[in-house]
Amino acid sequence: MDRVTMEDVAEEAGVSINTVSRALNDKPDINPQTKKEILQIAEELNYQPNRFAKGLRSSKTSTLGVIVADILNPFFSALLKGIEKSAREDGYSIIVQDTDEKYENEQSAIQTALAEQVDGLLISPVQTNDQTIMDLRNSDLPFVLLGRHFDDLETHYVVTDDVKGAKTAVNHLIEKGHERIALINGPSHISSSKERLRGYRQAMKNHGLSINESFILEDNVMIEHGYETAKNLLAKTPSPTAVLCYSDFVALGVIKAARDEGLKISDDLAVVGYDDIFFATCLEVPLTTVRIPKKKMGKKAFKTLKTLIGHEENVTELQKIKLETELVSRQST
Amino acid sequence: MDRVTMEDVAEEAGVSINTVSRALNDKPDINPQTKKEILQIAEELNYQPNRFAKGLRSSKTSTLGVIVADILNPFFSALLKGIEKSAREDGYSIIVQDTDEKYENEQSAIQTALAEQVDGLLISPVQTNDQTIMDLRNSDLPFVLLGRHFDDLETHYVVTDDVKGAKTAVNHLIEKGHERIALINGPSHISSSKERLRGYRQAMKNHGLSINESFILEDNVMIEHGYETAKNLLAKTPSPTAVLCYSDFVALGVIKAARDEGLKISDDLAVVGYDDIFFATCLEVPLTTVRIPKKKMGKKAFKTLKTLIGHEENVTELQKIKLETELVSRQST
DNA sequence: ATATTGATCGTGCACGTTAACGGTAAGGTT
DNA sequence: AACCTTACCGTTAACGTGCACGATCAATAT
Structure with a gap:
């Protein structure tokens, strides 16, 4: 059972592929009635857009890269959870990579992310080197640093105070x-x-x-x-x-x-x-x-990245976000 | 600065795109010398294959979906770590989704994974319902269950004894x-x-x-x-x-x-x-x-999924893998 | 000398989608 | 009557890659 394409929908609806495209993408220049019918048929046939064709055409995937230092560390897990949730709610998928706090892994992770052609990157950088981050700035891939940042590097970041x-x-x-x-x-x-x-x-x-x-x-x-x-x-x-x-x-x-x-x-x-x-x-x-409001931090990082992706080439001002922490007093003091 | 394509490499090398393709994909029918030159040039130009074009052509992404019940649970974190590592070593990327142990999230996560056109799926199923898993079997997407399985459902899985x-x-x-x-x-x-x-x-x-x-x-x-x-x-x-x-x-x-x-x-x-x-x-x-050998389990699950992806349509026999556990005696007993 | 083979490479199409562009018909304007 | 506008829709090319096929040329066989 092959995948349903726009052509199948078009045929079923008796219109051209382009009209189907217009209907599916909320474009103008289409009769509301035909649009309704097409959406109906697409639904019936269980049409799922081919994201590779989409990506090839628009060079926009709806995928983000997330590079964390250590998934086993509950801090990063929580961060990841926050990111995943808000990304999913916004139609983004996330590709996760774990660097094990190692510089060389971070380097290759960024290369992989570039090859994956993600729309943006969320990184909790390892501590040993900032060269990779500098390199990353030279590509035009929007990215946001998470939890850690570098004084001398002008990048977007979300950290705590x-x-x-x-x-x-x-x-x-x-x-x-x-x-x-x-x-x-x-x-x-x-x-x-x-x-x-x-x-x-x-x-x-x-x-x-x-x-x-x-x-x-x-x-x-x-x-x-x-x-x-x-x-x-x-x-x-x-x-x-x-x-x-x-x-x-x-x-x-x-x-x-x-x-x-x-x-x-x-x-x-x-x-x-x-x-x-x-x-x-x-x-x-x-x-x-x-x-540290970990989930909130993840969420905020995603939102920040999203605005960066939206504006793209525009030189948006640097996003330097500091979240407030809260002292939780328990029995150890 | 636009992305380098095979065409750029071809032009630089003075050959056709097809020859470049042959060189890059280790195909026969190519002069070892030209192949060497092409690889050289591709390296110099920092050519990165466009995965969307690749995916569109071959309908093979190199991406796996991983659906876990709760990332915050260190058990799943460790599993994920194992999966991520072995997947990365094998050139696969993983798209992670968290279901929060909720049935409805699992359902939509699987839908998303299908839409993402991943090559395979690794799932630690939630406990409340196996309908989604049954549905999944009807699609021809290979998947492996992780940690939990269902008696009455003939699926591949990796669990412990x-x-x-x-x-x-x-x-x-x-x-x-x-x-x-x-x-x-x-x-x-x-x-x-x-x-x-x-x-x-x-x-x-x-x-x-x-x-x-x-x-x-x-x-x-x-x-x-x-x-x-x-x-x-x-x-x-x-x-x-x-x-x-x-x-x-x-x-x-x-x-x-x-x-x-x-x-x-x-x-x-x-x-x-x-x-x-x-x-x-x-x-x-x-x-x-x-x-529970968590990382090993993740690794094993990946390997299993990989063989499934390799054989594709072939009716490979069911992979039911049980790993051994080990009692670690500490002071609580 | 001609036919055959093998090695090497190019041509052309297809994958599914988007967008620029052109076309058509109905209605309105000069 | 000739023109323009508007609303709608189809045609077509392009994104980058892989594969089937055909073309070329030299080497070998008949």
Whole structure:
């Protein structure tokens, strides 16, 4: 059973293919009555447009590329979920690629996306290199950065207000009476790390607290590293009474390390995470964390990309969107 | 800057388009020397084949549809990761759709996939209805079911050996000295639930243990339900000393409920999960669980689908693949 | 010398859709 | 009566690729 084409519909309706095209695409120059009949017949025959013919003609697919750093990370899963939902509601399909936080994968993923001829690209860039992003700008494929951005690169992006987020978290810890507050941050060269560090410093300064520079550690985003880093941190004297982590993943590592040391979370060591991935509530001591509106972020990123695709060649001004975070206070502080 | 086509390459090489086609597609009837030159030029010009033209001609995209029940569930994330990786390595792109465990979404997702003209479909079906799957069989689109299958539906699938998995888990609990063992199962009409129940019964019977039918509960896969169900379960007298859960998600709910009741995991209540999602190790009491080789499963599903796509019209025999699980013993038992 | 073969390459059409363009008929305008 | 407008519709070419077919030429066989 072959696919139904416009020609089949045309034949059935006794009109030309073009008329069918006009009917299906809401074009003018068509009798409302014939249009109605054609749509009727198309429906009956279960006509499905051939997207390859469409794409070939118009060089517009209705497909977006999404490149995430690690699907297993619930943060990205949630992002992806938001993107997928709003894209689907808008008639877009998404092609997903996972870079495993590796630079070379990102590079080839972008190449693949170009070859796939997607209409646009959503990227949560890896941290090691921005060369690929620069290359991407030279092609005329619209793209939006997600979660991370590069200061020195003028691109569209959707991120969160990390200065404010970290500041609020530190303020919260200070209110709880903590003074020796550590920061296990992400890689220092990515924007979110820089800004959170800024927020951390501001909050400490505002409350007249001195900063123990050895309490500021740089880390990877993965859980295993959080564990190691926390081990080091807790060995220091005097040891911190509170830690702000770069992610809930890192916080998990910290909690593990604290458990090993016989420290009680909250009493002996207050921990604040970042992201609010869903099992932050499932821990023995539910985790206080800075909630990132992940689905909303995905949705917003899609909307942004869509306007870019709409305007195309027009030099639309740069979309730099910062979403607000929310401190969710639980038992770990 | 327009896209480079085969015509451009042909012109540059001083040959016809057809010759370029032959060179690029490893066809015979071509001089090795000219072939080499053409490939060289194609490389220099950075020629990228137009997949829409290709798709239109050959009605073969290199795209697969993947329909998952819930991306936020780490089980599906891991599955997706496995699929994505092996697909990418094989030159396939994947279009991902999320059904939110809702039947109507699955239905439209399949429609979308058909419209997208993917080469094949990988589906982790929702539990409520198999009508869509039946419809899908009537189209000639090859597809493979993932994780769940339907007894009465003759389709290709990749699942795990659930009878054995549950049996091993129950055996483990019995070895630990438990006799009052409960089962919080998934929805009773899906295959994995049925088989795990079978495994549970077999293991109990083999050890001469009587089964308290009120210890067998049906549940949804979501975490919130695990909590409620466990509440009910723990209120029973005599209460069970061990629980086998349908998923790690459910186990989390059980652990929460046990915590509310002041029960100590392992000592007062042994808990076994299913799936082995990555944060099973992150819990206060690391969770004993039946590990499903998720990435391998994704990979296997892709491979299976690929052979189906290869053989196309040929009536290949049904692929019913059962992967082995592995009991991972941790501190919760 | 002529016929045959094989290697190599070009020609032309088809895939399904869109859009520019031209055509037709009915009605109105000068 | 000759023209223009309007509303509607069909013809046709084009998007980039792959495949069937035919063409060419040199080498070999008869």
